[in-house]
Structures are given as C-alpha cells and as structure tokens.
Amino acid sequence: MGKAPGSGTRFDRKARLRWSNKLFRMVCIGSTLFVCLVLLCILVLMLRTGVLTFADVSLREFFFSTNWDPENEHYGALIFILGTLALTGLTMLFAIPISVIIAVFLAEMTPKWLRHILRPVLDLLVGIPSVVYGFLGLTILIPWLRDISGHDLADGLLAASIVLTIMVLPTISRISDDAIAAVPNKYRDAAYALGTNRFQTITRVVLPAARGGIMYAVILGMTRAIGETMAVVMVIGNTAQLANSLFTPTAVLTSNIVMQISSVEFDSTWNHGLYMMGFILLAISILMIVAVRMLQKKGGRYS
C-alpha cells in the first residue's frame, strides 16, 4: 500500500466505480422513498376521506355496531371487520397447509422435469383474472356446496374462502418453494448423514431453515387474500348480516367497499365510511402481519 494511485485511467475507473456505487445507492434509497411515498399517499387518500366519517358517526357505532344500513343512517362496520377476520382466518387455515405441502412437493420430491412444468403452471394461476375465479365459484362451486349443505343459497364464508384458497395457493407455494430451494444442501446432507429420514429432514431441518421465507410467503398470500375483491364479491352474498353459518350470505370489508364505493355520492357519510373501511382493512392486515411475525419469531431464534 502507500503507493501512488496507478495510471490515470485506472484512477478514473476507480472514481467512476465509486461514483456509480454511490449513484446506485442513491437510486435504491430513492426507490425506497418512492415506495414509501406511494404508501403514504394511499394512506392519506384513505384516511383524509375516512376520518370525515366520524363527523357524523360515533367511533362506538362504527366499530361496535353490527347495523350497516346507510340508507337509514346506520353505520356499524363490525360485521365487515369480523367477516374479514373470519374469512382471512379460514382461508389461511386451508391455504397454508396445502401450499406448504405443495412447496415441499415441488422443492424436495418431484423429479426435475415435473418441477420445470409445474412451476410456470402454478404461476399461471395468478394470471387468471379474479372474475374468472368468481365466475367458476358462482357456476360450479356454489351449486356444489348447495347440494352438499342443503342450503337454498350457499354463498358465504366457505365459498369465498375456497375461492381465495385457490387464488393465493400459487403465491404461498411458489415463494415457499423458492425459500425451501434456497436452503443450502449441506444442511440436508448433515441431517441425512445422521440417519434421519426424509420426513425428519424436511420438518426438522429444511423447513425451520426456510422458516423466514415461508413466513413471508404466508404474509404475502394473506395480504392478497385480505385485499382480494372481484372474486369474493361474486360468491360471498353481499348481505350486511353476521354469518351464523359458513353458508350464510354475508359481507367483508373488501366486498362491501367494492360493491358500494362507486354507487354512493362522493361527499356522503356513506362514502367516507367506505374509505374508513379501506383504512381499517390496512390496519387489520398490518396487525395480522405483526401477529404472524411474532409467531414466527417465537418459533425459532437462530436464523
């Protein structure tokens, strides 16, 4: 060291590298700020209009009343909040085990050729428009559920959660699949060399090592489920009542927002309430994300 910098061109190159490195960093920071800005704008958009709700409606009514009847000035949003929680919970109950199993199937068990076919096909499911899923739900799933449940209408939480499960399946399973595939082989070797079988290796070593990625897949799938509208609206029944069974037409935050937001006057309390519901939706999903993260942290400490 301690030598003078090399020839002129080399110095230039170094300066250029350093400069591009800095520039790149700035671009990255800028992009992150931009993402945050979009986030902020969406928040402001919802909150600015949303808070106007409370000029006419008490917090208590909005959050604790189950009576949503805006034509008669009743603005209780509890039904939708509970509905969203129930629907998300139910969907995750179906989707997580199936998706993780599919991820294990893809990453650990299938022969290479099948994997090469299955991965794009799973991704393909994401590209099918929600209305197609909704339509299939309406024309195939619901008649079938009606037959097995004996209800006159089988729209409701079960139908919606099944449709959502199918919709989030590719998201959760593909991202988990990548997370599992990214686990270094040396961990598998170590486990197999100790005489453990595949079940033990996968459940005790591979899945724990991929836990972070799987959690994150679950979060993305969950947020997709929470925010999905077009398909849910076709199979949930859109009736502002608390569901007393899985087959009772009901409504969730998203379905209610999408059904009504373009059908009410811009400056009405009703409209404000719908924006507020959008904000609540975001709050719920953030709470759920925090919950999932905490569960995950509790699960393991060494990753």
Place this chain on the structure above:
Amino acid sequence: MSTPGGTIVQPIIEINKLNLYYGQFQALKDVSIEIPERAITAFIGPSGCGKSTLLRTLNRMNDRIPGTRIEGKVAVGGTDIYSGEVHVETIRKKIGMVFQQPNPFPKSIYENVAFGPKQHGIHSKKKLDEIVEQSLRSAVLWDEVKDNLKRSALSLSGGQQQRLCIARALAVEPDILLMDEATASLDPVSTFKIEELAHELKERYTIVMVTHNMQQAARVSQQTVFFLDGEVVEYSATQDMFAEPVDSRTQDYISGRFG
C-alpha cells in the same frame, strides 16, 4: 496392488470392483478393499483422488448427488448396502459421518448435538443433556461452549464448528464412523485429543478417516489405503506401508513427508 498384512482382523466392509461416475467423469476405478472391524483405516492420497467420494459411498451419501452412477458391490457386515433390501436411513444411522467442510445446522449448539438422538426417539431432557455433554466432551469442545449451549452454532470458529460436527456424529452412537479430514483445521492439542478419542473408540467402533497428514495416518491407523486418480495404488497394514511401501508411487507420496 498388495493385500493387507497379517494383523488385520475380520473385515466389516468389503468393497468389490467399485466404479463410480459423476456423469462422464469416472471418480473411482475398480476399487476393491476390505476394511477391518474395530480398527482405524486411513485413506490417503493427493487432493481430488477420490477419497471423499469413496467415503460417501460407504453410507450412500452419494445417492444425493444427481448424475452419480455406481457399479460394483459394497457390503457392510455381509449385506450389500446398495441392494433393495436395505434401508438407507438405517445404514446412515449405523455409519456416522463427519464431512470435510463443517456443516452445523443453523440452530443452537445444543440442538445440533441433540438432533440425532432426538430423531432416533430419545426425548427425555435428562438423557439428552447427558448425551450432549458427553459428546461435546469427547469432541473436546465442552469447555469452550458449556457456558452458552444456546448460542448459534454458526457463530463458532472454524475449528469449533468442526468439533461440533464430530460431537453431532458421536451423539448418534454409530457402529462405524467415517471422518473426512475431521482434524484439518484443528490445532495440535485438539487434534491430539481427537486422535486419542479415535483410539478409544476403536475398541467399540470401526473408524475410517481421510487424512492428508502422513504422521496422523501413521500414528493412529491400523490400515492405510493409498489412492491415486481414483485407483487404489496400495493398501496394507499401516506399519507395513510406512515401513516399506511396495509401489514406487506410494513411496514417492509418503516420502514427501512434511505434512
């Protein structure tokens, strides 16, 4: 190729005309050796000659490398381990392995060592504690880590990781232990202790070790196998080989005796 001398006891592993291919590349050529029970066998030979490869065929870890093809027979205790009847997990449980590169799980030190016993059905906390302590002591790591067994194994130093992997393999109590340069990054004192351990273990276990260290091979092994380019050049009782190697290449290799 010479045959082992007279001191060798009954063979527990018999390898017969073994050929191994990685795709097009032939890594093992017509390997036929016998490994005696309750003794230490050393594999020596230049880097890339196929020592690790052969070691991995003994507990079928090569199954996991795609594109690997095997011909010939490997019998352990009389059973062909590549036949359909055997269960690969049982083989691996009975034939423990320490890899050339330390590969601790991303778990705590304790969990690493307790992993094997737990998977094989030991769940009593007390029993596990005992096994963990015993194994770590055998691998000369106990004193360094006993204060914080909950620490992540990944934060250990290179040599500590290597000893942890030895402890992990010991915890399963295998009948045969395969060690791939298990002391390569250990200091002389730890190396000595691991060698002592091997010496002790050989009363009950069969040990196969890969080493680059001629002195180590001479010191601890009863039988030595010398490889070159995937072929067995010579194998015999260690003292014979180091005293008067038959093949001139063996002579050349071990006389560069400076490891």
Place this chain on the structure above:
Amino acid sequence: MSTPGGTIVQPIIEINKLNLYYGQFQALKDVSIEIPERAITAFIGPSGCGKSTLLRTLNRMNDRIPGTRIEGKVAVGGTDIYSGEVHVETIRKKIGMVFQQPNPFPKSIYENVAFGPKQHGIHSKKKLDEIVEQSLRSAVLWDEVKDNLKRSALSLSGGQQQRLCIARALAVEPDILLMDEATASLDPVSTFKIEELAHELKERYTIVMVTHNMQQAARVSQQTVFFLDGEVVEYSATQDMFAEPVDSRTQDYISGRFG
C-alpha cells in the same frame, strides 16, 4: 510479550491496542503487533483463539458481521483503515483474502478466477485467459481442471475448491495476502507447492497466514504471532520463537509439536 527480533524489515501493518467484541463477547484483547512488509507472518494458536477474527479485521471483512464492535487502530501503509477517508473496496483489492472454508461462487471455474479481474476493469478475453491460467497454475490446480474450465466450481473436491479460492485471490494481484488455513485440506505435495508459491510471492507481496501446522509456520514464516484466548502471548521472528520461546505457554503449545 516479546518484540520481534532483528531480522524483521519495515512494518506495513501496525495494529495498536485492538479490541474486538462480538456483542458481549470479547474476541480480541488489546492486540498490538506489527507485520513486516514482503515477509510471511504466521498466526498460530488453539482453535477459537481469535486468529480468523484478527485476519478479518485487516481487510475490514468484519464490517459485515452484525454486532461487531472495534476499538483501537489498524494502520496499513501508515493509513488508519478504519478512518473515514479510506475506501473499503480499495483496501480489499489491495489486501486479498483466502477464507478458512472454501467459498467458490456457484459459477464455472473460469468465472470464479476471472471474477476479480473483471470487477477491476479487465475485459479483454485474451488477458483474462492469461490471468486465469497463470493463477490456476500458481495455485497448483491448472493440471486438474484445464480440460474443463467451464465446469461448475461446486463440483470440485474439497482441496480443489480451496486451491480455486487461492487462485481467485491471486488473480486480483493484491499487495497483501491473508490466508486462513489455506492448506488445511491439501495433501503434502500441494501444500508444499503452495508454500513454495508463498515463498516466491513474499518477494513482492506481504503474506499473513493462519496455520495450525507448527512445521509449516516454522518452515515458511519469518515472523510468528502466538494467540491465546484473544490475546497475543508472544510474537517474534519465527526462528527465535521456535528456538527459545519466552512465554511458558508458547513453549507448551509448540512443543506439542505433532501437527
């Protein structure tokens, strides 16, 4: 603590009262040494004593381990490398490193060696080919891989990977080369060749090597530093230390001379 003897030339690295903490744990305690230019310095000491840690502070690779805290001063060529003015990339380009565990990129052999030069602006295919061949030859790997440089580096044997990493470091032509047990899993012949290489390189470069092999330290280094529990117990010209160690602990350590 003794100071180095008379054969030592001008120091290029000066370490002054260096303390390093991993979170709560203090891995280096008050380390003050000087490393001479164009010479080989060996770090010895039992596993876990902090050799790798110190090596990593010399090219600031510890920056990337979260929770690491450093006190004290490390000057290279008179410049404090932990001061704000220096560019960490320049430091690392000038101070090459071979890690304790081989870490080739999941690319071809050729791409691995050409990686560094490419990053530093060499794009001519001919030039790169030359550098790759030269580096692989220096690291004694050329003959084994020259037929298939496009092969994935991950399919190399343990020792081959280690030599690949040496070649990769050499390709950048650093002024100072840090080698963390770079010959641990090499056979005697390759080890000898790498040592020869080191010997040659020291005409132009400064080399710091961690080794567990006392003979190796004695054979190739001009200065030796002995660590224990994060502290420098003794450092002096190699011949002095091996001839008459001052500290009794050094005596104990190197007299277990069987590595």
Place this chain on the structure above:
Amino acid sequence: MSMKKQANAVPAYSFGKRRGASALMDRIFTGMVWGVGIVVILFIVGLLFLLLEKGLPLLSWDFLYGVPSEIEEGGGIGPALFNSFYVLILSLLISIPIGMAAGIYLAEFAPNNKLMEIVRICVEGLSSVPSIIFGLFGIALFVEFFEIGLTILGAAVSLAFLNLPVLTRVTEESVRAVPVELRSASFALGSTHLQTIRNVLLPVAINGIMTGICLTAGRAFGESAVIILTAGVSTSGEMWDFNLLSPGGTLAVHLWYIQSEAIVPDAEEIAQKTTAVLIFVALLINILFRVPIWLNARKNQA
C-alpha cells in the same frame, strides 16, 4: 500394532427397515405430500381443461386480431389484447426497477433498526390494499390532478403501484437468502457493493426474483378493477395504438365487461375464447420470463 480379537466379533448388521413412529411418519408424510401434490396437479389440470376446453378450439386469427363488436357475433379482441401487453409491459418497466431497487435497499443498505422493520411491515400491509383503492388513487392522481382522463398511462402507473410492494419484498427476501460466504468472497476481492450485487447476489437470487416478477406480471395481466377505473373499459378501437393517452381497456377488463354487461348474442362464446387467450398468454409470459434463467442455469452447470 496388534489388535485384540473380540469374542463376539460380528454384531448383527441388518439394515432392514426400522419400525417405529418415525418410519411410519415418513411413510405417511411421503404419501400425504404425493397425495396432495397429485390432487393439486389434477385440480389444476381440471381447472385449465375447464377453462380451455370450450374456448381453445374456437380460437381464430380473426378473433385475436379483430375489433370487438357490440351487436353482431364474431367480434374480436385485437385492441384489448394489444392493450393488455402494452399496459403490462409499461407497468413492469416502471415497477421492476423501482421495486427491485427498493428491495435491494432493504436487503443490503438499510440499517437494521425499528424504523426499517416498520417500513417492511407497511410495505407488506400495502399489498393487502384492495386494487379498487389503487384505482381510486389512480383517478385522484391522473384524472383529477393531471387531468389526462382515462388513459393507458394512468393504468400502467397505477398497476405498477399495485405491484410495487410484492416486488420489493420478494427481491429483498431473495437477496437476503444468498449465503453470506458468497457475499464475503466477492467483497474480499475488492468488489464494490454495486458489483457484488450485480455479479453475485442478483444472479444467485434471480430465481426468487423471477418468481416475484411472474407473480406480479400475472396479477397485472389479470387485474381489472384498477384498469376499469383508470383506463376505462373501451379501447381506441384501432390496432397498434401506441398513444399513451388512449383509453386502455385490457383483455381482463374486456372479459369482465363481457361477463357482466355485454349483450352480444355470442357473449358466452367470447368469454370462453377470451379466457382461453388469457390463460394461453399468461403461460407464454411465464415461460418467456423463465427462458433466460434456464439458459443461465444450463451455462453454469455444464
């Protein structure tokens, strides 16, 4: 060196199946994974068959290229198909660089503190905002603020916003999953952070990032709510209309329209054919995105 011969020399070396809970579990587990795997494959095949069965045989070039008709049978989807690609490409051109850069920032540069943790959670939360809200945001921005009306541009940007959170987080997670050793190796050679990211981290993380891109591209391709609000349902009625300010009804929107409002007598058939095209194109996009990865993987394997 001599060995004591032991009396009971040969232990019982049988490598037969171990019985017991874990072996049983292994069999159950393997069976279950294969079972679920096969059921899901059959389900997907069934689903695709259901969606393609009626539409695929009816497809013709006229349909793909033709202009939609409200009255007579035989209308095509040309402009909508074109818009689908156009909007998709535009939105990816916006979202991929920004999303990846933000992901790289979070994975590589961001300090490890509470604030970043909050940012991360918020970005995840943002991906749960229903697309209709992004549509309303698009209206507020493009129709009300910039006053450019219902346009392809507005749709592409709003879609990009919709996809940013997922892309950001997928990139971040994939980059994070790259083993530390590789990072160290690159840095130790004196590479700058940018070089390390470009030449080591991204190539290794590319599989995960591609998954993210495929997932978001799929979502953008199938999305209707955002586009109905920001680009309208109509198209300019011409093929190859690259004008960014033209109305931008896409294929998914066309399908929505056909299913919910159109009165053309062959609505059902158009819907089936449109679905078939949508699936076909989605598959095409997925494969197209993967080709470079496959080539790359092949190159590094040889």
Place this chain on the structure above:
Amino acid sequence: AKSTEKGKIVINGSSALLPLTLQAASEFKKDNPKVKISASAAGSITGPQSVRKGIADIGAVDWDASKDVPGFKKFDGLVANPVAVTVFTAVVNSNVGVSNLTTKQLQDIFSGKVTNWKEVGGSDANIVVVNRKFGSGTRVNFQQKALDGKDFMSKGDNYKEVGSSGDMKTTIETTPNAIGYIDLPYVTSKMKAVSINGVAPTEKNVLNKTYKVWGIGYYMTKGQPTGATKAFIEYIQSSKFQNGSLKKLKFIPLAAVK
C-alpha cells in the same frame, strides 16, 4: 361523414348503457376520426358525479339524475339528455312454477314478507331473493316502477346482492327457486321472465303502454352539451342510430314511447 370535430370525450357511469355507448362510440369515430372517446362504467351514480366534478364529459345514468329519486338527490346544473329506453323485468329460475305476479306479491317477495313460493301459487320451496347492489340503475327503476317505491329487504339466509347484470343473470340461471330482476335484453332461455299483473314484459306491451316497468337512460352533461360531446349525443339520438344499432342492441328507440 368527414367531420371536423376534434377533442376528447370521457364517459362514465351506468354499466347497463355501456354496450350502447361503446357501439355508438365506434360508429361515431368512423365519421369523426379526430375525436377520442374513453368510456368506462363504474356505476350509474358515478356518471353525474364525475360530470359535476369535471372528470367526465358525459355521465351515463339509468334515471333522470336532474330529479330526485329514492336514495339519490338531484344533481343541480346537470342537463339530462335522454338516449334510450330500457325495459326491466322480474325473472325467476326455470324451476319456478310461477309465471305471473301482482305488484303486491312482488312487493311482499322483495321485502321478505313472503318467503315461500307456495304463498304465491308455486310449489313448496323457499324463495331466494337476488337483489342488485345499491346504486344500480336497474334497481332504482325496478323499485320505482315495479314495486311502487316499496323498500327491498336487506337481510336473510336466502337473500343476496349481486354487482352487475351479468352476475344477476348467472345467479338466476344457476340458483333454484331464485327471483331477481334484469334488463330485458339479458333474459335468456335458461331463466323465465315473469308477467307483472298479467302483462308480459315485451317490447310490444311497452309500446302499447300496458307494461309499465321501463325507464329512460340519460347522458348527463354539465350545462348544455357543446362541441364533440354535443355531436356525439346528437349522433346517438339520431334516428339513424336509434332505429339501427340501438334497436339491434334490444333497447327501444326514444321516439317509440313519446
């Protein structure tokens, strides 16, 4: 042909009028190549609101938004330009035996007072009521003209709401014992249109003034339309379009009911 009109027309609002708008737009553009028309359809009420806000030039709406209707206040300052006549009809799943209902029966069914088909002359089966979402133009018209302004029910195990005419069609087709209502053009062979007070919902009965459940669709503009907007509205009101494409789309020309 060969017009000199220039400019951009943004149309938003009713989805029921969308096919008409799209058809008129594509014909109009042939003669006026310099005019850009973007049409969207977020829902009837969005039309006049967007016009008032200035983000759309034409707000398509299924009722006269310059007057009060149940649920919606009038929009001052907007001009209603009639464009087409739509006929609405109650429809039932094809398994329902009933083919005629009185206004009273319809009111009772849609308010949830009558819940079994046998109470209105059918077989013993629960009635499934399918309603359009609040804000639908079809719903406003049906409520006003078929139910005489009586309220809809809003809860119940056998009650659901759907978002669009297409969903209504699909739901009625696939749900046994279901009743709903829809624009006449959407009625298919897989469902049954119900006579009201003995009068069948046909174009003929509208023209001879016996069937009352119909409405006029309007284009709302801010003040009197001008420029391209004016030309477009004039085109859609022209007898060429009214008697041509509009009829083919199964709407009824304005002139026929005047």
